[in-house]
Amino acid sequence: PAAIQLHAERLSVRPVTGPIVIPHTSLGMCDNFTIPHKHHTVGVAGADMILYANIFSTSGPTAWAIPCVRLGDGRPVVAAVNFDPKQVAVTSRNVRVATHELGHALGFGREVFLMLHMISEVPNVRGMPKVSVISTPKTKAMARQYHNCPTLEGIELEDEGGSGTALSHWKKRNMRDEMMTSDVGVGLYSALTLAAFEDMGFYVANHSAAEMLWWGNNSGCGLLEKKCLTDGITEYPHLFCSQFDVYDFCTYDHLSLGFCDLMRHEEALPQEYWYFADPRLGGDDFYMSRCPHVKEYSNGGCTNGDPSVMPGSVVGPNSRCVKGQDLQFDDKYIGDVCVDTRCGDGTVSVRFLDDDAWHECQEGETVTPPSGPWRGSIVCPQYADVCTAFPNISSHPIPVVDPPLADDPTSAEGAEGDEGEVPRKRPRRL
Numbered sequence: 001p002a003a004i005q006l007h008a009e010r011l012s013v014r015p016v017t018g019p020i021v022i023p024h025t026s027l028g029m030c031d032n033f034t035i036p037h038k039h040h041t042v043g044v045a046g047a048d049m050i051l052y053a054n055i056f057s058t059s060g061p062t063a064w065a066i067p068c069v070r071l072g073d074g075r076p077v078v079a080a081v082n083f084d085p086k087q088v089a090v091t092s093r094n095v096r097v098a099t100h101e102l103g104h105a106l107g108f109g110r111e112v113f114l115m116l117h118m119i120s121e122v123p124n125v126r127g128m129p130k131v132s133v134i135s136t137p138k139t140k141a142m143a144r145q146y147h148n149c150p151t152l153e154g155i156e157l158e159d160e161g162g163s164g165t166a167l168s169h170w171k172k173r174n175m176r177d178e179m180m181t182s183d184v185g186v187g188l189y190s191a192l193t194l195a196a197f198e199d200m201g202f203y204v205a206n207h208s209a210a211e212m213l214w215w216g217n218n219s220g221c222g223l224l225e226k227k228c229l230t231d232g233i234t235e236y237p238h239l240f241c242s243q244f245d246v247y248d249f250c251t252y253d254h255l256s257l258g259f260c261d262l263m264r265h266e267e268a269l270p271q272e273y274w275y276f277a278d279p280r281l282g283g284d285d286f287y288m289s290r291c292p293h294v295k296e297y298s299n300g301g302c303t304n305g306d307p308s309v310m311p312g313s314v315v316g317p318n319s320r321c322v323k324g325q326d327l328q329f330d331d332k333y334i335g336d337v338c339v340d341t342r343c344g345d346g347t348v349s350v351r352f353l354d355d356d357a358w359h360e361c362q363e364g365e366t367v368t369p370p371s372g373p374w375r376g377s378i379v380c381p382q383y384a385d386v387c388t389a390f391p392n393i394s395s396h397p398i399p400v401v402d403p404p405l406a407d408d409p410t411s412a413e414g415a416e417g418d419e420g421e422v423p424r425k426r427p428r429r430l
Helices: 001-010 026-034 037-041 090-107 111-113 139-147 191-199
Strands: 011-013 049-055 063-070 076-083 117-124 127-133 203-204 256-260 294-301 321-328 339-343 346-353 360-361 374-379
Touching: 011 139, 026 063, 026 076, 063 090, 076 090, 139 191, 191 203
Parallel strands: 049 076
Antiparallel strands: 011 203, 063 076, 117 127, 256 294, 321 339, 321 374, 339 346, 346 360
């Protein structure tokens, strides 16, 4: 219900005249679901879409969804959705996974994109011969506005993964944590996805309910057209990293401590992913085009992490991550750190662990913690980076009544779902 509500608050559709009657044949994956006999005869009245959901155990994706029946104009009205009970816990984060899958059920995917001629190809991008983009009018306009790139031809689609991933998701490298990327992450329902739904011609979007996406916002054309690093140097240090995992780093959204996923691969990466003199160096995530970036620790969240493995950090609802300069706590270099924050009138104040005083923190300036266990300083962040309200995307369980369980194996060949849709993180250890 929570995932359905996220769509219902943002998308409107012209009501179907009369009941939706389910045909007996040509149902694709819906043939593997139990459909009440009345749905084939009397039909379902007063519905905009019918979802057949189950919790089959699978050896592949955490979840998948696929349309089964369309109206004459191509709008999906019947769809199948499945979740693997072994991989999906009942959490706020997995509500976003469900929202992602319902997005596929509503038509966000390769088959509908091709049917509606929404995909174009752009040549010579970041060392690749071509990339595929959604280039329809509202999507292109929203992408140009979001990225501050007036020449952008559209939003790039994922080119990695199998048939259920490529061309059915936004490119994660360009739009990390957006709801319709292949690895859902935070799963923000942005104006970019709303624009794509509107361009299908089936839906009217409520853009006032769009959630703010930060990755790549106002980046300019360079983020999309150039490689993330050249000779180990990036123009976007708040998004990409180039250091091996030595100290803790802030994630780009300042909500967690993490580690740079840079690694030396066993073989040379494809030439379009050469970002260092050593062609084996690159990030761990192929959905990120091997661009090294900071991944959060599973227990390193500033708001909900484990303080015992976060030396010097304050953990609490208003805590945010800030960059350290030669920062030490208890005579140990710690890198970056979570501090308590207070926002008001465009000014950020911070409070350190074992310190009751608030310190005004002007953007770009440094603040030195009080003596005692501290050495070094922090760099003050931008106001907007730490004083923005974020949706509740927690990996902690939420209460449910009679959580469903099942173990009925099936296959989802061709359905839109991905191995990475529940984020894989490693814990922080001292």
